[in-house]
Amino acid sequence: xxxxxxxxxxxxxxxxxxxxxxxxxxxxxxxxxxxxxxxxxxxxxxxxxxxxxxxxxxxxxxxxxxxxxxxxxxxxxxxxxxxxxxxxxxxxxxxxxxxxxxxxxxxxxxxxxxxxxxxxxxxxxxxxxxxxxxxxxxxxxxxxxxxxxxxxxxxxxxxxxxxxx
Amino acid sequence: xxxxxxxxxxxxxxxxxxxxxxxxxxxxxxxxxxxxxxxxxxxxxxxxxxxxxxxxxxxxxxxxxxxxxxxxxxxxxxxxxxxxxxxxxxxxxxxxxxxxxxxxxxxxxxxxxxxxxxxxxxxxxxxxxxxxxxxxxxxxxxxxxxxxxxxxxxxxxxxxxxxxxxxxxxxxxxxxxxxxxxxxxxxxxxxxxxxxxxxxxxxxxxxxxxxxxxxxxxxxxxxxxxxxxxxxxxxxxxxxxxxxxxxxxxxxxxxxxxxxxxxxxxxxxxxxxxxxxxxxxxxxxxxxxxxxxxxxxxxxxxxxxxxxxxxxxxxxxxxxxxxxxxxxxxxxxxxxxxxxxxxxxxxxxxxxxxxxxxxxxxxxxxxxxxxxxxxxxxxxxxxxxxxxxxxxxxxxxxxxxxxxxxxxxxxxxxxxxxxxxxxxxxxxxx
Numbered sequence: 001x002x003x004x005x006x007x008x009x010x011x012x013x014x015x016x017x018x019x020x021x022x023x024x025x026x027x028x029x030x031x032x033x034x035x036x037x038x039x040x041x042x043x044x045x046x047x048x049x050x051x052x053x054x055x056x057x058x059x060x061x062x063x064x065x066x067x068x069x070x071x072x073x074x075x076x077x078x079x080x081x082x083x084x085x086x087x088x089x090x091x092x093x094x095x096x097x098x099x100x101x102x103x104x105x106x107x108x109x110x111x112x113x114x115x116x117x118x119x120x121x122x123x124x125x126x127x128x129x130x131x132x133x134x135x136x137x138x139x140x141x142x143x144x145x146x147x148x149x150x151x152x153x154x155x156x157x158x159x160x161x162x163x164x165x
Numbered sequence: 166x167x168x169x170x171x172x173x174x175x176x177x178x179x180x181x182x183x184x185x186x187x188x189x190x191x192x193x194x195x196x197x198x199x200x201x202x203x204x205x206x207x208x209x210x211x212x213x214x215x216x217x218x219x220x221x222x223x224x225x226x227x228x229x230x231x232x233x234x235x236x237x238x239x240x241x242x243x244x245x246x247x248x249x250x251x252x253x254x255x256x257x258x259x260x261x262x263x264x265x266x267x268x269x270x271x272x273x274x275x276x277x278x279x280x281x282x283x284x285x286x287x288x289x290x291x292x293x294x295x296x297x298x299x300x301x302x303x304x305x306x307x308x309x310x311x312x313x314x315x316x317x318x319x320x321x322x323x324x325x326x327x328x329x330x331x332x333x334x335x336x337x338x339x340x341x342x343x344x345x346x347x348x349x350x351x352x353x354x355x356x357x358x359x360x361x362x363x364x365x366x367x368x369x370x371x372x373x374x375x376x377x378x379x380x381x382x383x384x385x386x387x388x389x390x391x392x393x394x395x396x397x398x399x400x401x402x403x404x405x406x407x408x409x410x411x412x413x414x415x416x417x418x419x420x421x422x423x424x425x426x427x428x429x430x431x432x433x434x435x436x437x438x439x440x441x442x443x444x445x446x447x448x449x450x451x452x453x454x455x456x457x458x459x460x461x462x463x464x465x466x467x468x469x470x471x472x473x474x475x476x477x478x479x480x481x482x483x484x485x486x487x488x489x490x491x492x493x494x495x496x497x498x499x500x501x502x503x504x505x506x507x508x509x510x511x512x513x514x515x516x517x518x519x520x521x522x523x524x525x526x527x528x529x530x531x532x533x534x535x536x537x538x539x540x541x542x543x544x545x546x547x548x549x550x551x552x553x554x555x556x557x558x559x560x561x562x563x564x565x566x567x568x569x570x571x572x573x574x575x576x577x578x579x580x581x582x583x584x585x586x587x588x589x590x591x592x593x594x595x
């Protein structure tokens with residue numbers, strides 16, 4: 001699978017994913033924007049294991065941008081442009097506050113997890129792979145670790161209110 | 166070959182933490198390009214991945230995970246979340262329930278087994294239904310005695326056979342008791358009858374000493390045990406007219422056997438009857454009540470004066486509650502003691518305390534009620550019904566140089582109320 005095939009497949013998946021959150025037209029525009037960035041700014045990224053995560057990252061930024069633009073344009077609440085502050089060049093205070101709140105929610109949710117889930121996440125945060133975690137947790141099958149990880153992530157997601165955002 | 170969905174879902178966990186091996190990553194991303202659901206899941210995980218990519222956030226998360234969980238006993242909840250834990254809890258609950266249920270069934274069985282035995286012990290003390298012919302009656306009664314238990318079975322019902330067999334079983338169980346203990350309830354009945362006869366003889370003697378109602382002929386000696394039982398029952402139902410109301414009021418030994426026997430005699434009689442039957446214990450433990458009695462006198466105005474109020478003096482023989490009503494003609498009774506002003510309906514009085522009240526002669530009747538317990542509120546219509554005397558009350562007028570009073574008593578110590586209706590037209594005047 002060459003790069004063009006990967007981008008074609010990516011476009012199709014991005015449109016379908018974005019269409020679940022915004023209108024179809026907006027989803028087409030979002031996919032076009034993501035592909036434009038990948039074409040223009042990252043032409044050297046050709047490997048699948050690099051291109052796909054890059055596409056996810058660009059897609060997330062583009063969606064956040066679209067959200068901010070809609071907010072700025074008053075699509076959610078009609079406000080005068082004169083009342084809105086000019087965006088800063090770096091991370092906006094809203095972005096910083098949003099990230100801080102997300103981190104707080106994540107920490108609070110993790111504190112409510114069981115001991116096994118906490119141990120599993122701790123190994124993951126330390127960069128251990130699943131086979132290494134299997135050995136560290138004394139399990140004979142890596143599938144056990146996969147199953148535990150799946151349940152723990154579901155529990156964590158539930159504790160965070162059903163979304164990582 | 167496409168990977169099974171659950172295998173790829175497992176790899177999803179390593180995406181956000183960035184702990185996947187290169188082969189796993191390629192497998193996951195290649196599948197994501199083909200599978201929209203997996204792509205959506207990865208795109209959603211991107212937010213968490215981005216968060217965890219920040220070294221500062223990662224460090225804080227690690228610190229948080231290193232600390233102990235703050236959730237409410239997570240290990241306990243984890244234990245219950247496991248199927249094995251649930252199975253243990255369910256099994257334990259079922260076991261506890263089975264033990265409790267088994268104990269209840271066992272106790273019910275014990276109660277059922279004890280029920281017929283209790284019935285047996287009471288049965289010989291109660292009089293049997295009147296027989297059709299006199300001669301066959303004595304034979305079954307004698308057959309119930311354990312001495313004759315080896316003889317032919319009773320010609321009654323199968324239930325009596327069961328009673329007899331159960332009685333034998335009880336005798337065997339009671340073999341370890343002291344030898345002076347009676348061996349059957351039939352013996353107990355015999356002894357009770359003999360003691361009753363003795364008490365009856367004593368009572369007759371007491372009546373003789375009092376010199377009142379001694380003319381009544383003593384009942385003929387019972388010819389059989391059944392006759393004695395029936396006679397004893399009749400005695401308890403009919404009022405004993407040989408009782409002196411004055412003696413009851415003054416607390417002297419009454420003529421009636423059931424009346425206020427001195428406490429010492431009662432205590433002494435306990436060991437005698439205690440050996441006979443367990444069923445006799447309960448009634449004898451009850452405190453012996455003093456029969457209710459009162460004394461009243463009338464004092465009218467001086468002779469020659471116009472009819473004025475009459476002074477009624479009432480005195481009870483024990484601590485009790487008093488009510489005095491007056492009634493004129495067919496009018497409804499009116500409560501005069503306690504007075505309306507007091508707001509009470511019962512006047513508590515003690516032994517020897519005299520209560521005086523003036524009664525207008527416009528009334529033709531006075532109703533005196535004496536009760537062991539405070540009176541409840543009643544209407545005046547109900548007071549008409551409540552003002553009727555009990556049939557077994559005894560009245561005695563004493564007119565001596567020292568006193569001129571009337572004594573009223575109820576010889577039955579179980580009676581809780583004494584009611585006297587006094588016509589004012591017949592009151593004695595000084």
